[in-house]
Structure formats: C-alpha cells, structure tokens
Amino acid sequence: MRRRREARGDGGGVPEADVDIEPRRIHLGDGVAASFVVTGYPPEVGYAWLEPLLTYPGRLEVSLHVEPVPPAVASVRLKRQMARFESSARADAEQGRLEDFETEAAAEDARQMAAALARGEGKLFRVGVYITVHAATEQQLDDEVGHVQSLLASLLLDARPTTFRQLQGWISALPLGVDLLDQRRSMDTAALSASFPFASPDLAVEASPTAVLYGLNAASSGVVVWDRWALDSYNSVVLARSGAGKSYFCKLDLLRNLYAGVSAAVVDPEDEYSRLAEAVGGTVIRLGAPGVHLNPLDLALDETAKRDALTRRALFLHTLLAVMLGRPLEPRRRAALDRALVAAYAKAGITTDRRTWNRPAPLLSDLSEVLRSEGEDGRQVADELEPFVTGSHRELFAAPTTSRPAGHLVSWSLRELPDELKAVGTLLALDSIWRTVAEARADHPRMVLVDEGWQLLQADEGARFLFRLAKAARKRWVGLTVATQDAGDVLGSELGRAVVANAATQILMRQAPQAIDQVASAFGLSEGEQQHLLTASPGQALLCSGDRRVAFQVVASEAEHRLVTTDPTELLDTAHGDGPLAVDLAAEEDDLL
Template identity: 25%
Template structure:
C-alpha cells in the first residue's frame, strides 16, 4: 500500500518572516525592548551607586536575561506560568465540578451545552483493521475520506478507555439460567454463577480494558456566538430594585394611625411563579374580563402557562405593583429554559429573532442543521463498514461516557488534575510524520493502556484554504530568497509541499482540514499515572508524532478532551483529506459486549467475546482445527452456554465425549444401534408435507446407494408417493419393509431391462436395512422421544464406519429439524464431523435447503471437523462453510491453511498467526468481526469437558470410584436395549449419572462379547435359510460372504461399474451381495453403456 503525505510541522504554514534571513519581527521587537531595559537599568543603578562602575553588573544581567528570553523562545514558558498563577481562575473548576459535564439540558436527543452549542452523539462499533486485506483497507479509507469531505461543521472523534462492563451480560444470564433450571436443566444456575465468578476474576486479575468509540457533531448558531446576553441582572441593579420596593412599602404615616410601618400598596399583586397565579390584594383592582388563557378564582387569576402570566403582567406593569419581582428578567429566564416547541408556541418569529442571544444556542436553525448533517454522517460512516448507533433520550445522560462528568471533587495541579481520586494528565500532538500509512493510529487508539484519545476535525472552506496557502507560499518564498547565500533543504521541502497541496486543493483532489489530537492519561495514583504517561509517549514516538504535555493548563486541557467539551487548547495542525482519512480512528481488536449474547472466548487483549448470534444472517457456526487443537473442548464448553441462553441442544456424538455433559445437566443419551433399541424411522412422515419428506428420503437413499441417477430418483419418488398415499388412507406408519415390497412388486411388473436393472440396484442397496439383516433395526417405527433440553445421540459404535456415520448423522439431522420445526424456541444441533453427510448430491441439496431455511424456525447448527482439507476440497463442504455466519478456526496444518487462505480470504497476518497459535487459540471470523481468540474456562468447567487422557488418568487416581448402588438417588440416564439374546444387561438398564466412563465401557465390552457370540450363531442360521430361499428367487439372491471384499469378485478384465455412481452402495461395501450376482450386475451396466455409445456413434456418422 502506498503512503499518504502529510503536512508535518507548524513551520509549514506558521512561518515567521525573517528580516535579512536572520531574525523575525518579534525577535526584533524583543531586541529593542532589551536595549531599552538595559539602558534604564544601567541609568538607575548608576544614579543609585553614585556613578560607580559596578552599575554595569545589574545592567549586564538584564541584558543577557533578555537575550536568552528572546532567542531561546522562553516567552511561551513564562506566559503559561504567569497565566496559571496570576491571570487564570484555576479555582473555578474546583468550586464548580459540574463544568466538566458542560450540559445545560437534554432535549429531543440533543445536548445543549453551557457555551451554546448543540450536540448529537453517535456510538460507533469499531472494526479490527489490522486483519483486513490490503484491498479492504484501501476501500474503507476511501469511504472514510468521502465521509470527511461531507463535513460542514466541526466534529470530534473520541476513543474512551473503560473497564469491561460485565454486569448487563451477568444480569441477563442470571435471569435466563434461573428460568432454564425451572424448565428442567438441573445445575445450570450453579454453573452460571461459577461462570460469572470466573469471568469477573479473570477481568480483575488481567486488568482488562476496552475502548468505546464516539463521534460528536456540534453546531452553533452564529448569531448567538456573535452576541450573548446575560439572563440575570447585575448585583447593583438588583440592589437598586430592592431599595425601590422598600421605599414603596415604607409607610410612616400608617404607623402613626395605628397600622404597620411596612404596608403593601392597594394595587399590589403577588406573583406565584410555581403555580402560575397572580394574587390581588384588592379584589376591586382585578380586571373585569379575565385575560386570555386564564380564569378567575376569587382574588386569583390562574394562567395556563408561566409565559402567558408574565407577558400579561408586563403589559399591566404601570397599573400594578409586583414588589421586588423583575418581570422582564423572569421572561428572559423562561425564554431560555423553554423547549423549542413551547418557545415557538409562545413567541412569534420576530420575538425569537430579537432575543436569539437569550436562546442559549437553542434555535430552530441549529436544530434543523444538526438533524440534517447527523443523518448524512451516519450513512457515510456505515459505508466504511462501521456500525453506528445514535444515543438518544436518557442514554445521553446515563451512559458510561458520562461517568467522569459526574465529578464531585476536582483538584487542580500545574502538572495533573485529580477528579474523585482519579489522576488525569493530557498530552497533545505538535507534529506528524512526513508520510503515513493506512491505519497508522491503530497502536494508539487500540492500546490496552488506560488513556483516551480525542481528535477534533475542522473543515476549512476552499476560499479560506486558498488564502492560507497563498500566505504560506509568500512567506516561504521570501525566506528562501533571504537565505539564498546557503542551502536550506528544509525550507525548500516545505515550499514544495505547500505548492503541491495548493494545486490539489484548487483542483478538488484534496480538501483542507485543521486537526487537533489529544491523549488523556488516567490512573488511580500518581505513580501509576507516570507509568501510563511513559507508555503513551512511547506509543506516540512509535508513530513518529511529536508531542507535549499540557502543563500549567490542565483544567482547560481536560475540558477539551471531554465528550461535551470544546477545543479550548486549539493545538491545530493542517491535514489534507487523504492523509487524515488514513488515521481511521475507529480501530479495535475487541468487540462490544452484547448483554443478550453468548460467551465464546477471550480475545488476545483479554476482553470477553460475547456475541448475540441471533442478530447475524444465520446462527450457524463452523469449528475447524486439526486433532488436538482444542476444537472439541471448545464445542463442549459452548453447550452449557447454549443451555443457559435458552436453547434446546442436540448433539451427534461419534466418540462418546458428550455423555458426561448430558449426565451433568440432566440430559438424555440415545445410543443408536441394534443393541440399544433407539430407532429413527427414515420413513416417519407424521405431521410433515409429503413432498418435503420425499425430498429428505432422496438424500437418505443417496447415502445408502452411494449415488443415484435422475431416473432412479424418479423411481424412488413415484414409489414413495404411492406408498405415502396408501399409508395415509389406512393411517399406519411406513417402514423400510413397505418400501422394499413396493420395489419388488414393481420389479415383477417391469419388462424393460433398464428399469429392472435400476429396481434391482435399489433393492440391493436397501437389503442391509431390512428386518433380519445387519442394520434391520431401523426397519421399525421411531422410538426416540425428545423430552429433555439436552439430548445426545451416541454414535461411537459407528466411529470407524464413515458411511454409516454419515447415514445416521443425516437421519438425526432430518429428524431433529423437522420434529422441532413448528417449535419457535431456540434450538441448536452440534454435529461432530457431520459435514460429510453432504458428500452425496441429493443429501447436499436437501441439507443446504434446510440450513438456508433454518432461520424461520430459530435453529443454530454447529459443525465440527478436523478434516479441513477434505472439507475445502469438497464442493459440499465449502457450501457448508459458506452458509455459516461464524467460523472458529483453530490451528491447522500448513497444507490445509493454503486452502483456507483462499476460501475465507485470510490476510498474511492471520495466516501467520494461525500457523503459530497454540492449543485453544485461533481466529474467529464473523460477518462483522475478525478476532484472534483464546479459549478460557473455569476450573470446574475444565474438569467436566476435558478429554486429555493424562488428566483423566490423574483424576482417576485422585478420585475414588463411586459404586452404582450408593448413587441410586442421583439423576439417571436411561440406556435402552433390544434383547436379541440373554444378556446380563436388561432391556431397560438405568445407570447412575455419576458412573465414571471406564466402568461404563467395561460393562458394554462384557455385554458385547456375549452378544457377539449369540449373534454369530443367529447369523449362520439366517444365512442357511437365505441360501435355501435363493434357489426360488435367483434374481434376489444377494448374500456375500463377509470375509471377502467387494473388489475380490471382479476380474481384471471386468467392465467398469456404473458411471454415475460416485461411491458404492452399502450392500457392496459391507459384503452383502454374492460374487456372481454383483459381477452380472456390473457387466449388464457396462453392456448398456456400450450400446448407448454405439447408438451415439451412428447418429454422429449420419450427421
């Protein structure tokens, strides 16, 4: 990326013209004054000492002191100290701490300041600029420059350092977890308390800080700025008015007549400002007709408004006496304090214009200008990729940005300020680097140190800019000529810069701005303040920014850096629009905490990543990483957070890692397989649209058969349509046997060889799933009931069989999504390596359709994979990744990172960080954020979800095993089984939830050993019966000895298999087809392909 030229120092424009190339006009004046003071001093002491030569000593002292003062530029040093000790009112801020707040009132989402400005506040959500690509950075800088070009009025950007506020999230989580426990999740409230305790302790220990970003637009009516009026009269005028009232009421004649010395005159009217009433001493003096907007109650006139009362009283001031009340002054005060709407209702346009100096800046013109420009600026800021929200109503007064303004005690020191036991010190920039890059202020605005950054931007009109440039060119040219005797490259460089910028401003390529940059360091002690100050200076030096501290002017400096302050220090420097846009002050590597969100991890600065995924385009999450990178640990840590957030959670568990979590939170575990009795019927269509169910089953058969042709899909669709229509009429469930019977019936009626071939292929594919075969347990109605808030499907029995794992993942995915489709509550499905189920065309289409449609029924899918290379090389895998709004990428192999870099557009920095990150670290990519993260959990949570075998071994040694009989009173997890043969484990075995995993594995192994022996005998008898039946049905005798792989039945010269088939059906891959029949099937397919090729060749020859 190319750099941007700046205007480095004040010498570029603020050039003092030198006389003869030696001294400036100011220095010449100081020299004249020096010689005068020297002469007067010598004359005075010479007269005092009687003409002694010693009089030259004080004269020489004055002379050399003045010369040092003249050429060492000590005038600024002396001015600040004289001003601080003699001229400035430093005690004013100590007496009135509310001046730091600088708010007169808040009205219609606007702040009216004490100095007559009208402010609108925008809160900005920053972006992680460093992780963007170079093209994205340039795009945002160009958009930010367009925003700057729209400026008409001064604007300030404030980056405020704050402690991480966890309490809004904590209060919401506490309420949700208590409600979740009432809904049947035992222990979730205690987990929530432990989770919050861990977060608070982590933030306290690591002194975590976050940055809040604000943009303030300020508008001031120029008429009010030119002429200001005082609301209250002076003390002398007030004393004179009270004296006149005393003389009016003093009645010595009444005292002689037996009355009081002080008496109200007969025309006295008491003004009740609180109740808007006029109370007459003499009822006879009251007007016969009540004034407008008033009514009479005895001796009282009650008005609708205070202004109406005061204006009538002013009209009748010659007829009535109101005591010491100044009616004109009260009207001014009421005019100033009224809302704009009430003011326009009570006063005419001419009156409002005449008293604009009393409006406190609250005029219709300022209102309209502010609203017009704040809307445009918000749109332009959003075009840069920032999220912008306008602060409204009470939030303007109660937000965290106003916390410091609620000062109770202020102590002013020449070098720092103390506000309520917090020390402040302000640093301002005086010069900038000659050339800057994109986001060059990033290390300053996103520093985790406790200091604020305030940047004022003043747009300069083109005529004013041209005048400034011309003056600077004239001064620099004069100085260059005056120094023609020797080479001065600095002056020549400045002259060249000014000429270049002048050309660009005149041509419209650049716009001219004045900018002030201030940094406010803050700490709890004087020593800590010095530490923060040194770090601040180091950051500024790293950015090549020249700086000074605002010593002896700290009160005005602190006022300048406040959100409602104005630039009293006015340390302005010139900036062209391109280099000013490159500052891009809204940069952060952290994200704002969403109280309604879920906690995921910590960013690298130690700030919690708490995000509401319901506000994203979808709630889906992809978690990728190599084995041992921490992805499963991370996924398990999310499950309690989902439960506490009000989600129902379902998990497909290929390795039995989530069973302990289900026990902890009272969940259910369904072990899918013939030994456990958990069945999901693929043909279960109750409560579903038939066409949608057929679409789902096409995906199921795509996995079963390995692949389907369009014609085979048509056969399945027609068969299912007839089957569901018949079942609907008889109100009975459909199972796999019903579908197989339909196919056999169609095979008997079919006469076309190709149709018969397709029907035979489908029958071969589904044979393992019919009753009596290996996977015939699914040829039954569904037995799974989703009653709990957490349900784990244990698939560890198929962890070594990828195809079956994909099949059951698909069944569970379809079952859960459609069982809960009418349930609008939040739900989440965790699928470990579940993406591979979409490697089949029909299933890919269906799963993609469900994922895109999931927002309608409030579902979140969480996909985990360690096979990143396979996923990225697969179109289906890339489709899954592209349809997830949030990705958590853990450490990857370098070969996988090359694919990931192009898929998710990783920058070079992200790429290097991912290659070097450790366990539990990675990159989070969301629609609006790209953050580097670290997974952090509490000790109790870690003990629950860790699968480190070393830790498990240590835990077993430390914790004695708990017997089953002693734990009968605790929550239980039911494991259902179908008794195929006598077994020591009954059909409904209830295991204690605290049973450790090794004991459970041991029980299952013993049970499996007995069952395997029984099953082998049953399988031998079954095969004998099938061989006998094969003689009657030769076309369906499809038994293959399980000890021979499918490849062994093919000769070397055998024709290839069916072309459309991407993978073989389960019947072939699991050894359920006889060698002779499989070979005949493949040969017939090859002959058909040859005949089709011959026909196509004849047609081409004819053409």
C-alpha cells in the same frame, strides 16, 4: 498498619483476607500492589493514547475519573487562568526576561479552550488517572513498577506514587466510582475523548441476553463476547485441524448458549457430548447401540405436521437411499422406489389422509419386500438394500423407532455405528432434528450442531440436505453450526462453500499447511492471519464475520473444563472423583454471562 477483614459464621470469626498497608505498597492477601497518580501529561496526544496501558501484559488497573465542570464555572476559571498568563508575560517583558514558551503555549491553549466553550463546541472536565500495579511478591512488584514507569515515560506521562496513601490509591483504582485521591487536571472534550481506547481491537457487542463469551482477545486484555443471534444469519462454521480444540470450543459454545435459554440438538460422531448432556439434564440417543432403532419411514405424529408429510417422507427416502448406496439412483430405479414407497405405506394402512398417520409405519424390510414386486429395477434396488435389511447393517433399521427426541438438549451419539454408517446416521439424526424444529413453534432460538460435518459432506445428497438446512434455518429461528477438521472437503465442493457462505459466524483454528492456501483464499486472510492459524496453539482461534476479525483464546471455568475436556487423564480423575458438575455449573452461570 495491618487491617484484617473477617467473615463470621457459625464457628465464629474466620480470617478472610489480610491488608497490610506500607508507605509505598499495600499487601492484599497473597499479593502486593502499588498505586500511582498521573500528575503530568504531554502537550499533545493522539487518539487512544491510553491504549498501551490498557493492553499491558501484566496485571494493571487503570482508573479514569471524569467530572464535568459546569459551563459558567469553566468560563470563570478560564478567564482567571488567561489573566494570570497575561500578567506573567507582561511582568517578564517589563523586567527584561526571555519569553517562557511553555507559558505562552499554555496561554494559547486556554484561549482556544475558552473560544470552543463559548461556541458550544466543547466542555471542560476535571480528570484523574490512577494506576495500581499488582504482583505476587515485592521483588516482582519492583520489576513490574519499573516496566510500567518506562511505559509511562514513553507516553510522556509523569506518575507519582501515592506515598502514605496506598489504601486510598488502591480503592480509587477499583471500579467503584470512588475517588479518594482527588488529584485531577482540567481537560476539554477533545483531549478527554482521545483518552478512550477507540483504536482497541476489542469487538463492540451490545449487551444481549443471547450473547456468549468466546474467550480472551489475543491482542488486548479484553474479552470476546459474541451474539450470533443478532446477525443476519444465525449459522456458524468451525474449521480446524485435528487437535486444535475444535470440539472443546463447540461444547463451550453449546453450554453457554444453553445458559442463555437456547435449546439445542447435537450430532455427535464420537460420543463427546454425552457427559455434558447428562450434566444439564439433556437426552442422549445412541444410534447403533443394542436395542436402539430408528425407522426412517416414520411419519411425523405431531398435530402440526404438514398436509404433504407423506410426500415429504417419500422424498427424504430418495435422499437417504442415495447416501446408503453411495450414489443417486437412476431415473428408472427412482420411479420403482417411488411406487414401492406408496405401496408400502398403503399396505400398512397409511394414506394421504392425516387420520391414518398414527398407524405403525412400515419398516425398511417391508419396503424391500415391495420393491421385489416392482420388476427388475425394483429387485436391483432391493438387492443393494440387503445389507441394511438382513445383513450386517440391519440392527439400526430392524424395528420401529425406540425413542423420540425431547428436551432442551438432545445429543445423537453415533459412536456405536460402524464407519460405513456414520454418514447415514448423521443424515437420519439431522432429519429427525429438522422435523422436530420445523413442526415446533419458534418461540425461542434453537441451535443445531453437526460435529465432524465432513462425514455428511462427502456424500453429494448429504451435502445437498445440509445446504437446504443452512438456507432454511433462519426462517425458523434456528442456528446451524457445522464443525469439521477437514477444511478441504468443505471448501473443495460447491455445496460446502455454500454452507460456509451462509454462516455469518466463522471460526478458524489451527490449519494444516496443506490447506492454508485454500482457507486463505476462501476467507480472504492476510499474511499475518495465515501465520497465526499455522502456529496457533490448541484453543486459539480467529473469529471472522464480514469485515470484523478478532483472534482470541478460548477460556473455560473449572467446572466447564471438566465437562468438555477429552483428555484421558483428566477424564480418569473425574471418574474416580467428583463426577457430573450440574450443581457447580448452576452456581457459575451468573459469573459467565
């Protein structure tokens, strides 16, 4: 029998799918399937005895139909059943036949079930278990059916094909709540509860608008959905060696958080997030590009700025110069810098009076000029600042800030900066992000992503600044994500370990053999988990959060993949073909959440 379903549009009837029903299989479009009903069960089962079916590596649909039996009806049925067993046993004894041990066991089970029902300790249910096996061809289907039947036999389950009822079997196995086979057995509460996969490695995550898909569970057929905003700390760390898929995962996590209404800011050392930002209508600030300037002496112009904004800016300049010069300043030079900062702001007409803060801020060159009037210590600091004032690194600081971050996604691209300025650029970007976050009203979750965080952690003052952000983020509904390919730099310092300790979500991807011992010690990894990280393929990861561990494979839709991939060949195809995929992403949003 062949049935064809048609989708009718402006052009008339267009074939959409073919359904060809045979006695023992059903053809569905390009595939073929066979349905079975479980008719025999083992006398005793353990917890999660159906889990081997749910974790079967092939495409297998298992449907469990449960119908509660009213207590009054259940009591009458059990009494009749016990009466039949008792009558059979008496007839066997009168005729001199040997005892039927199976009947005796069934009678004992019925008595125990009736007693539990009478005491209110359990209930009776009618349960049907239906299975549909899928394959691409008939030959493959025969092989898959053989594997599934062997698995069922190992579980002491007896499954019969739904001969001449394949359509009803296929529909009954779909998640529709429709049972067209009506092949059920009676089970009590204990037996039914043992059918559910409570021993599954899948994470139990409550439904939440901010939960996002991380990937597919490596130990089961389930998905890993995680809500970092429901934990006691919103921070996250991602540690992986180069080529393990760290940035790919971070971009997917960022994109899916945007779906959930989270605004974000990214520190992007290699300009990997620009395509994603442009596709979703975000802002890209390319530090180091011609004509792009960032004045570190700028004051926050928002009306909600704190009364001590000038003091806070001066304190940040101490941190910035320590990163610029590669070491903290000596006490006398710090004092000279502090006096020069106050004098430079005063020379520009800016004081502690809030009304003066909208005046143009002094530049780094103005600060250097004032430093030269602060004695020998000031002149030494000014001399060390010369590369940033008049030398090869002056472009970034040569003029007032050209653009300010705004929008639901701001990406700070540092690719145009020389390597010597990457740590400085990261610190400046984080400072601007944090000022924006601290001054805004916390009416929705916000995410700050620092890719290649090792560049900032190498500098002591930069590591301290990042640690302060990690500690203060939660109070402002901010989740800080630090991703790095050098686990040694993060775990080798006290501040780096503190940043990891303040992250409730920890993602580990493939690790180098030289770093695995350090990673295993820091995260308490078992031998199996260490081997998994040493041999993991790109995109395979281990999620750690407290005592919860789950290995997963990162997955992306086609539209997402084309936005987050860094494969040169794929990028070349995109450049010659379709371009940004904002429309596709909007269409897929409902499917991914």
